[in-house]
Structure formats: structure tokens, C-alpha cells
Amino acid sequence: MELDVEPVARESTAGIIARQLRAAITTGSLAPGAQLGEAELANQFQVSRGPLREAMQRLVQEGLLRSEPHRGLFVVDLEPEDVYDLYAARTAIESAAAIRVIRTDPRPVGELWTAHERMTSAADREDPAAVSDADLEFHERLVALSGSKRLARMMRTLMVETRMCLTALQRTYADVRERVTEHGAIIEAIAAGDERLATALLERHMEDAVRRLAPGTSLFASRSEG
Amino acid sequence: MELDVEPVARESTAGIIARQLRAAITTGSLAPGAQLGEAELANQFQVSRGPLREAMQRLVQEGLLRSEPHRGLFVVDLEPEDVYDLYAARTAIESAAAIRVIRTDPRPVGELWTAHERMTSAADREDPAAVSDADLEFHERLVALSGSKRLARMMRTLMVETRMCLTALQRTYADVRERVTEHGAIIEAIAAGDERLATALLERHMEDAVRRLAPGTSLFASRSEG
DNA sequence: GATCGTATGATTGTCAACAATCCGCGGGTT
DNA sequence: AACCCGCGGATTGTTGACAATCATACGATC
Missing domain, CATH: 1.10.10.10 (Winged helix-like DNA-binding domain superfamily/Winged helix DNA-binding domain)
Incomplete structure (x- = not known):
């Protein structure tokens, strides 16, 4: 029984x-x-x-x-400073998730290729909504792979806020190919067990996202502006 | 007006x-x-x-x-795997906070010395409860210094869970001096603007904590055990 | 004697009514 | 015309009562 x-x-x-x-x-x-x-x-x-x-x-x-x-x-309505804060928090969570995946068992990271492919095909047929879906799915799956309850719970909230940003700013942001490439590089860095590279790529990925959402500004610079 | x-x-x-x-x-x-x-x-x-x-x-x-x-x-009752998960999450949050402090304005990190002093004096008069208080205050203040709403909110929850661990395992864990020293090194690394060092010290600090709480195990190794 | 079924008490889930607070509008005053 | 005051409608906050579910103990049956 x-x-x-x-x-x-x-x-x-x-x-x-x-x-x-x-x-x-x-x-x-x-x-x-x-x-x-x-x-x-x-x-x-x-x-x-x-x-x-x-x-x-x-x-x-x-x-x-x-x-x-x-x-x-x-x-809540997201102020400009919230955009920085949000992506800084995501960097923290996702980097930690990547490290954890690497240190426990990097093999199942291959699952992320499915989200990656979905994003590619969505990009090919120029479907912005589907691109965003696949994009966020990639990040959420990455955190799920870490097997961390706490990281996963935090991530869920951050995902909702991310989408609020995207719809509020009406930027499904362009440069789709670049983002797809970055995702691929992240997967490979994790698969290769390179923590430094994986976290650096993730951080840069977030930096790019913030730049696209709020041009002219940068992550970790919230104090200098209002 | x-x-x-x-x-x-x-x-x-x-x-x-x-x-x-x-x-x-x-x-x-x-x-x-x-x-x-x-x-x-x-x-x-x-x-x-x-x-x-x-x-x-x-x-x-x-x-x-x-x-x-x-x-x-x-x-909730914290399983052994939760201890790992908790400290992994704290590492993520606190490292991100340290980085953010460094990149925005490392100067106010001096505030942390007050918590550090409080911990030292508590150690001198051998008051374990006060030591823990000052210990956690140090970590919470660090995150507060980052000015990140999201990191602060996550941290608050993690602090409660940390205390649950301490009281549940009845370990106000010894080696007080070592922990005080580590805190001091973290402050100095942040003040010096050395991201790599600060995050490395934080990670090691957490590793030590987990080892003290659950001897024989390590962070980022939750998958190998039940 | 062990297991199943049932009744009972306690606890949780839900609801609608009541109280308190807030917002907008009109009247009055200076 | 600008400001203050107070009223009425609407919304939120709180409460106690009712319905549904669960845990336990008891008794019946095999």
C-alpha cells in the first residue's frame, strides 16, 4: 500500500x-x-x-x-526605481538559481532548450506575445530547476511584476534575436558548470532588459536619480 | 506648508x-x-x-x-533541506544587497559597525541571546542599506525562518568570535568596494552557519540527501 | 479481537448584516 | 470667488451566526 x-x-x-x-x-x-x-x-x-x-x-x-x-x-504602480529594483532582485534570484543548478546537477538544464526553441519559433513568426511568454518561461523554469522552494516563491512574484513592466511600458522590447542568443549562452554556461560566466551573463541580460525598458539608465544606479 | x-x-x-x-x-x-x-x-x-x-x-x-x-x-516545520534552502536564499539576497550597496554608495556601510560592536559586547558578557540578536540585526541592516524594497521584504521572511532554525536546533551556535570576525571582514570588503570578496565572504559565512546547524552537510548539496 | 460504520463535538469555511470611515456635493459665510 | 461646514451615498472593516468538514469515541458486525 x-x-x-x-x-x-x-x-x-x-x-x-x-x-x-x-x-x-x-x-x-x-x-x-x-x-x-x-x-x-x-x-x-x-x-x-x-x-x-x-x-x-x-x-x-x-x-x-x-x-x-x-x-x-x-x-501597485511601478515607479522607475521599481524597475531597477525589480531587475536587481531578479538578478539575485536567478543567479543564485543558476549557481545551485550547477552545484547540484547541471544535467537537467537541457530542459531549458524547449523554452528556448519556443522562443525562437515565436520570434520567427513574429509573435511578440508568444515571445514574451517563452522568454519569461525560460527564466521561471531556470529557477524551478534549482529546486529551491524559497527562490521559486520569490520568483513567482517577480514574474508578475515583470509582466506589469512590459505591458505598462508597452515594450515587448525588440532585439529578439539578441535575447534568444543570450538565453542560449546562459544555458551553455550552466551546462559547462561555469558559475562566473553564467552569473555574468545573467547580470548582463538583466542590464540589457533595464536599458531597453528605461533607456539611459542602468541597474544599481537608483540612488542617483529621483 | x-x-x-x-x-x-x-x-x-x-x-x-x-x-x-x-x-x-x-x-x-x-x-x-x-x-x-x-x-x-x-x-x-x-x-x-x-x-x-x-x-x-x-x-x-x-x-x-x-x-x-x-x-x-x-x-511550518523546517526539514533539513529547508535549512540549506534558507541559507542559499539568504546568500542570494545578501550578496545582491552587498553588491548594490557597493555600486550605489558604499559609505553608509559604516552603520553596520554599530551592530558589530553590539555583537562584540554581547559576546564579551557571554549573552547568547543578545549575540544572536546583534548577529541577525547585522544581516538585516545590510539588506536595508541596499535600499531595495524587494530584497528587504524577502529578507524579513528569511530572518524569521533563521530564528526558527536557531531556536529549533537550540544552537545559538558557538564560535562567536569567528562570526564577529567574519562580519567585520564583510563590512571592510564592502567599504573597499570589492564585490568579489564581499560576496565570497558572505557565501562562506553562510556555509559556516549551515555547517554549524547541520554538521557534515554543505550548502548547495540538497539533492544528494533525502 | 479487529474492522467498519456511525454519532458527536469541535473546528474551519462562508455569509450577510452592522458599524465606521471616506468621498463628493450643496449650502452658507466671509 | 474662495473657503469652511455638514450631510448623504458608497465603500471598507468587523462581527456573530450558520453551513460544511474533520477528528474522535463508541458500538455493531464478522
Whole structure:
């Protein structure tokens, strides 16, 4: 009787709603700065305000929602400094993930080639949305490969914010080929077990992203600007 | 009329309760694995179950509480693999913070000497609790210095988990002098603007901590064990 | 005697009503 | 015209009650 099944009913209502709210923010149907009316949302989800409020508290903790007591909950709007901060945080998480993959078992890094191929084909048929999807999938899979619960949880939040950036700034940013190439180089560096190279490539990849999103600025320079 | 005051009433009830719950977990009065009875806790906080449940959802999102639907909420108990994971995550966050401090403005790193001194004096009068306090304060201040909202938020959660480790394993771990020395070296490396050295020292500092907590094992080796 | 089924108590999940706060509008005053 | 005051509608915060689920103990059956 040793069949290793996973327990049923493992997700609470608040968890489900939280996931959907995250998705709504990702797609932009909940725009940055928008207020989340409890009555309206509760109606849409077909639940009462109780479970909805519990779910929203999760996103507050994630930093995806901002709470103004007695006034309401709002989708955070990302200031320019947040763009730097976001990508700096991603650099930290993803570099750590890459190192961990290298030190434990670099072999399954090959899985990343599937996301890489998907991104290539999306680029060929010039489908910006699909390109972004594959792009982010690459990064999220990388962190998932590390097997770290904590890195994965942090990454999930950062992914949502990344998409907020992309849709807010309306930049599915060009230079697709360059990004694909960079991804490939990262995979190879990890497969080769070269920590220094992998982290350097990741850092540069992020630098490029920030430059594309907020031209003329750079990572790790948030103090000099407002 | 340009006095820059910060808005009043900026914290919701859920936020306050969440903070107290976090504190209760750090002190160990909410032990790992313990169930959080809603009725009992609500009584202690003198609120109804609604706001309490909202607060608890925040900790679930942080990974400090584990939710078993229709059964209850429990304080997570840290498995051996979590110790590795925790310190790997801390390495990621703190290294990134150090780098960011170096690249923006290394000067205020001097503030860390106060925590360093506090740790030294606590060591002299052989007060293990005060040593741990000063130790963690050092690390948290380092991340705060980075000025990164995201790194700071992640760090707060990791600090709670770190304390859970310490109290659970009953190791305020010895070698106090060694740790103090390491802290000093980290400060100097940052002040000197040496990224490589600072991150290397931080990583080694974490390695040592893991070794002290779970002897015979090492960071980044979670896959080889169960 | 072991196992299954059932009843009971306790706990969690959900809801709708009530209280408190905030926002906008109109009236009045200077 | 600008400002202050206060009212009404709307939204958020909180509560206690109800429904659903789970854990435990007891008794029946094989």
C-alpha cells in the first residue's frame, strides 16, 4: 500500500482567488493603480467578501497590491526605481538559481532548450506575445530547476511584476534575436558548470532588459536619480 | 506648508496581527508544527476571526504558515533541506544587497559597525541571546542599506525562518568570535568596494552557519540527501 | 479481537448584516 | 470667488451566526 499519491483538496479558496488575481494583474485586466472594489470582485468570483479579502491579503504581502486602510486596495504602480529594483532582485534570484543548478546537477538544464526553441519559433513568426511568454518561461523554469522552494516563491512574484513592466511600458522590447542568443549562452554556461560566466551573463541580460525598458539608465544606479 | 509628514493610520489590522504572529514565531511561542486555533488566537488578539484569518493568509504567502484546507493552519516545520534552502536564499539576497550597496554608495556601510560592536559586547558578557540578536540585526541592516524594497521584504521572511532554525536546533551556535570576525571582514570588503570578496565572504559565512546547524552537510548539496 | 460504520463535538469555511470611515456635493459665510 | 461646514451615498472593516468538514469515541458486525 505504498502508492505515493499527493493529497487531494490541497488548495484553499483564498489560494485559488489569489492565483486568479495574480493572473488578472499579469494580463493587465487589473491595471496598475486600479482600485479593487470588493463588492464587484466578489460578485465576479461568486463568493462573499470574506474569502476575497483573504486572497487580497496574500497579494498585499507579495507587494502586488498596496493597502490604504479604510480607502481600499490598489494594484501597485511601478515607479522607475521599481524597475531597477525589480531587475536587481531578479538578478539575485536567478543567479543564485543558476549557481545551485550547477552545484547540484547541471544535467537537467537541457530542459531549458524547449523554452528556448519556443522562443525562437515565436520570434520567427513574429509573435511578440508568444515571445514574451517563452522568454519569461525560460527564466521561471531556470529557477524551478534549482529546486529551491524559497527562490521559486520569490520568483513567482517577480514574474508578475515583470509582466506589469512590459505591458505598462508597452515594450515587448525588440532585439529578439539578441535575447534568444543570450538565453542560449546562459544555458551553455550552466551546462559547462561555469558559475562566473553564467552569473555574468545573467547580470548582463538583466542590464540589457533595464536599458531597453528605461533607456539611459542602468541597474544599481537608483540612488542617483529621483 | 511643505512639511513632509508620513501619513497616519498607515497599517491595517491584518498587518498588525501579522507582525505579532511573526514575532510569536520568532520567539518560539508559536512552535514549528503547532496549529493555530482561530478561536483561541482571536480571543488573545481581541478581534473576531475575520481579521485574524486575513493576517494568517499573509503568513501563508510568506511560507511561514502551511495551510491544510478544512483542517487548519500550522507553523511550518523546517526539514533539513529547508535549512540549506534558507541559507542559499539568504546568500542570494545578501550578496545582491552587498553588491548594490557597493555600486550605489558604499559609505553608509559604516552603520553596520554599530551592530558589530553590539555583537562584540554581547559576546564579551557571554549573552547568547543578545549575540544572536546583534548577529541577525547585522544581516538585516545590510539588506536595508541596499535600499531595495524587494530584497528587504524577502529578507524579513528569511530572518524569521533563521530564528526558527536557531531556536529549533537550540544552537545559538558557538564560535562567536569567528562570526564577529567574519562580519567585520564583510563590512571592510564592502567599504573597499570589492564585490568579489564581499560576496565570497558572505557565501562562506553562510556555509559556516549551515555547517554549524547541520554538521557534515554543505550548502548547495540538497539533492544528494533525502 | 479487529474492522467498519456511525454519532458527536469541535473546528474551519462562508455569509450577510452592522458599524465606521471616506468621498463628493450643496449650502452658507466671509 | 474662495473657503469652511455638514450631510448623504458608497465603500471598507468587523462581527456573530450558520453551513460544511474533520477528528474522535463508541458500538455493531464478522
